[in-house]
Amino acid sequence: MGWLIDLLPLNYSDAVVAIGAALLGIAAGALGVFAVLRQRSLVGDALAHAALPGVCVAFLATGAKDATTLLVGAALAGLVGALLMVGIERTSRVRPDAAIGVVLSSFFSLGIVLLTHIASTNDANQAGLDTYLFGQAAGLLERDLDVMAVLAVVALAVVALAFRPLKTTLFDPAFAGAVGLPVRLLEIFMTMLLVVAVVIGLRTVGAILMVAMLVVPAVAARQLCNRLSLLIPLAALIGAAVGVAGALIAARAEVPTGPVIVLVGFAVVLATVLLAPGRGVLWRGRKLARDRRRALVEGVLVDLETTIHAGPPPTPRELALASGRPRRQVARALSALDRAGMLARDGERIHLTESGAAAAHAVLERRDLWSAWLEHGWKLRLPDAREPDPTDLRASLGDDCADELRRLALAGDGGGAAGDAGQGAR
Amino acid sequence: MSAHQDGGPPTAGRGAGDRAPALEIRRMTVSYGARPVLWDVDASFPAGRLSAIVGPNGAGKSTLLKAALGLIPADAGQTLVEGRPVGAARDRVAYVPQRDAVDWDFPITVREVVEMGRYAPTGWFRRVPRRDAALVDDCLERVGMGDFRGRQIGQLSGGQRQRVFIARALAQQAPLLLMDEPFSGVDARTEASILELLAALRDEGRSIVVVHHDLGTVRGAFDHALLLNVRAVAEGPVAEVVTRETLARAYGAGADAVGRDAGEALSWAG
Numbered sequence: 001m002g003w004l005i006d007l008l009p010l011n012y013s014d015a016v017v018a019i020g021a022a023l024l025g026i027a028a029g030a031l032g033v034f035a036v037l038r039q040r041s042l043v044g045d046a047l048a049h050a051a052l053p054g055v056c057v058a059f060l061a062t063g064a065k066d067a068t069t070l071l072v073g074a075a076l077a078g079l080v081g082a083l084l085m086v087g088i089e090r091t092s093r094v095r096p097d098a099a100i101g102v103v104l105s106s107f108f109s110l111g112i113v114l115l116t117h118i119a120s121t122n123d124a125n126q127a128g129l130d131t132y133l134f135g136q137a138a139g140l141l142e143r144d145l146d147v148m149a150v151l152a153v154v155a156l157a158v159v160a161l162a163f164r165p166l167k168t169t170l171f172d173p174a175f176a177g178a179v180g181l182p183v184r185l186l187e188i189f190m191t192m193l194l195v196v197a198v199v200i201g202l203r204t205v206g207a208i209l210m211v212a213m214l215v216v217p218a219v220a221a222r223q224l225c226n227r228l229s230l231l232i233p234l235a236a237l238i239g240a241a242v243g244v245a246g247a248l249i250a251a252r253a254e255v256p257t258g259p260v261i262v263l264v265g266f267a268v269v270l271a272t273v274l275l276a277p278g279r280g281v282l283w284r285g286r287k288l289a290r291d292r293r294r295a296l297v298e299g300v301l302v303d304l305e306t307t308i309h310a311g312p313p314p315t316p317r318e319l320a321l322a323s324g325r326p327r328r329q330v331a332r333a334l335s336a337l338d339r340a341g342m343l344a345r346d347g348e349r350i351h352l353t354e355s356g357a358a359a360a361h362a363v364l365e366r367r368d369l370w371s372a373w374l375e376h377g378w379k380l381r382l383p384d385a386r387e388p389d390p391t392d393l394r395a396s397l398g399d400d401c402a403d404e405l406r407r408l409a410l411a412g413d414g415g416g417a418a419g420d421a422g423q424g425a426r
Numbered sequence: 427m428s429a430h431q432d433g434g435p436p437t438a439g440r441g442a443g444d445r446a447p448a449l450e451i452r453r454m455t456v457s458y459g460a461r462p463v464l465w466d467v468d469a470s471f472p473a474g475r476l477s478a479i480v481g482p483n484g485a486g487k488s489t490l491l492k493a494a495l496g497l498i499p500a501d502a503g504q505t506l507v508e509g510r511p512v513g514a515a516r517d518r519v520a521y522v523p524q525r526d527a528v529d530w531d532f533p534i535t536v537r538e539v540v541e542m543g544r545y546a547p548t549g550w551f552r553r554v555p556r557r558d559a560a561l562v563d564d565c566l567e568r569v570g571m572g573d574f575r576g577r578q579i580g581q582l583s584g585g586q587r588q589r590v591f592i593a594r595a596l597a598q599q600a601p602l603l604l605m606d607e608p609f610s611g612v613d614a615r616t617e618a619s620i621l622e623l624l625a626a627l628r629d630e631g632r633s634i635v636v637v638h639h640d641l642g643t644v645r646g647a648f649d650h651a652l653l654l655n656v657r658a659v660a661e662g663p664v665a666e667v668v669t670r671e672t673l674a675r676a677y678g679a680g681a682d683a684v685g686r687d688a689g690e691a692l693s694w695a696g
């Protein structure tokens with residue numbers, strides 16, 4: 001890793017921190033996708049908490065404080081926790097969320113008890129262990145980076161190699177089983193991947209907040225892309241960015257690394273959840289508002305057209321009364337129509353301009369087409385899976401179908417009118 | 427891969443008589459805990475025919491398919507596909523799970539789902555060859571989803587989702603199709619056009635077994651039926667199976683209405 005440290009325009013300790021955080025972000029981001037898409041995010045949380053007693057036991061057993069030994073302990077404890085969760089779920093009637101809760105809290109409690117015990121009995125040697133709670137990127141050594149890098153590369157290479165079986169199992173386990181994939185094994189394997197991610201990140205982020213590094217990048221990336229093969233690299237990238245930014249800020253401010261990384265991650269998630277094109281809350285809110293507005297304006301336009309058809313041009317007030325809409329809404333719609341050049345005013349009274357009348361007829365035609373679809377659609381034998389879009393039937397079904405529908409509607413009108421008359425008489 | 431690498435559907439025009447049953451289930455028994463869900467079920471679905479598995483909600487129809495494929499452990503029972511144990515004939519079966527079995531917000535496109543049908547035949551670790559890519563496109567066209575290949579699956583309607591699943595099964599090029607409730611939550615127009623597609627596939631020589639809940643269309647559209655309610659109540663040609671008497675035995679009380687007019691028998695459908 002020496003060459004990379006030299007390459008970065010940072011001083012030595014910052015470079016080590018940045019590389020460590022980037023490795024953590026890449027691994028946790030990419031592998032966390034397998035927890036989030038299985039809707040098992042909290043399994044990652046439980047695994048991270050379960051790793052803590054492993055670190056303590058490794059320290060008690062070997063007396064060593066070097067990260068690699070302690071992380072072996074973390075990995076083993078994580079594995080035990082994972083198997084326990086699977087075991088509880090399979091052999092008893094405990095639901096997955098409850099199994100997760102049991103494992104998480106009991107392992108973590110054991111970890112805290114052991115930590116306290118170590119603190120009260122051992123020499124100054126123990127001082128480093130509590131960094132495994134909240135994370136401490138500043139303590140990373142160059143040789144820790146080598147271990148992290150090897151783990152990350154191996155895990156990602158395996159994911160790339162087994163991408164199709166993993167994707168198939170994630171998306172549709174029943175299908176995966178039917179084509180002969182070992183679904184159970186693959187699911188356990190995905191949990192193992194999470195253990196690897198936890199081991200890589202534990203020292204930097206800490207047991208309590210590690211789950212954020214697994215979940216945040218996947219959630220943010222999901223807002224931005226629709227394909228698993230892009231989602232995984234994107235999550236890795238977001239993870240790396242969040243990790244590096246958080247770790248460097250934390251090192252400057254001398255606060256634990258975990259919370260800072262998580263706060264940075266939260267900002268990223270918030271931004272993507274709000275702003276992501278197509279999926280973002282604001283984006284969808286704006287579309288909803290636009291659609292509602294359009295429906296209102298079109299409704300008022302048609303009301304106006306029918307009122308004019310039946311009698312003298314109305315005042316806005318009369319129009320509101322006739323259409324049964326609140327006056328404020330009518331006023332808003334009228335001003336929109338006015339701006340579009342569809343209204344002509346004659347004192348208080350309103351007419352439609354030529355373009356206004358054309359627009360009203362277009363709306364009416366679309367509505368007629370939609371009713372024709374509801375009534376006669378089943379007679380059309382659509383050659384493919386086209387689905388009607390109520391706001392624009394012609395575009396969604398094609399001109400042929402739209403014309404055919406009009407023909408059917410006209411042909412059926414005689415019967416329809418007779419039916420109406422019959423009802424009227426009754 | 428086994429010797430059936432080519433895996434195409436058998437040639438059309440042969441009767442059922444000279445072929446082993448497409449799917450044979452023997453003494454299938456499954457229980458969840460102490461509760462038996464399937465009990466000594468025997469069934470034999472003829473090759474080259476369109477067969478229905480019918481029965482009330484909770485009758486064990488989905489369980490029967492899953493147990494037959496070995497997706498859930500059975501207490502006892504045996505499954506033969508074209509006379510061979512199912513484990514040795516995985517490439518001869520295409521399974522279409524119930525639609526709600528997957529997360530439709532999953533980040534995957536229509537085309538990728540269909541491509542999934544080629545993974546097992548071409549090998550899980552090999553590139554998808556060009557002729558397979560063409561086959562995937564053909565399958566999409568066949569179900570009328572050609573214009574939707576780049577869509578994320580969450581943007582599809584229920585009927586379109588079902589078509590994607592069928593396209594994936596077609597891409598597997600297996601002679602036996604097992605489908606779980608393909609018509610639930612699908613409008614009548616889509617149901618009719620999917621039924622038509624299934625009939626066309628049958629006429630090409632494929633064997634199709636469909637879990638179905640609409641007795642009204644079973645009579646018109648299917649050749650063979652298994653009436654299931656924990657036990658196999660009746661099995662055989664549709665006209666013999668869907669009778670007032672057998673329906674009463676499968677559906678119990680309230681089945682009188684069912685028997686009177688199978689076409690209106692929707693009251694029990696889920």
Ligand SMILES: Nc1ncnc2c1ncn2[C@@H]1O[C@H](COP(=O)(O)OP(=O)(O)O)[C@@H](O)[C@H]1O
Pocket residue numbers: 458463481482483484485486487488489490
């Ligand atoms: N995983 C499960 N655990 C326990 N009971 C189940 C499980 N899956 C299905 N069952 C029960 O088994 C019975 C049969 O289910 P299923 O095969 O889905 O019926 P069907 O598909 O005919 O509606 C139902 O009563 C259902 O409640």
Ligand SMILES: [Mg+2]
Pocket residue numbers: 487488489524607
């Ligand atoms: Mg079912």
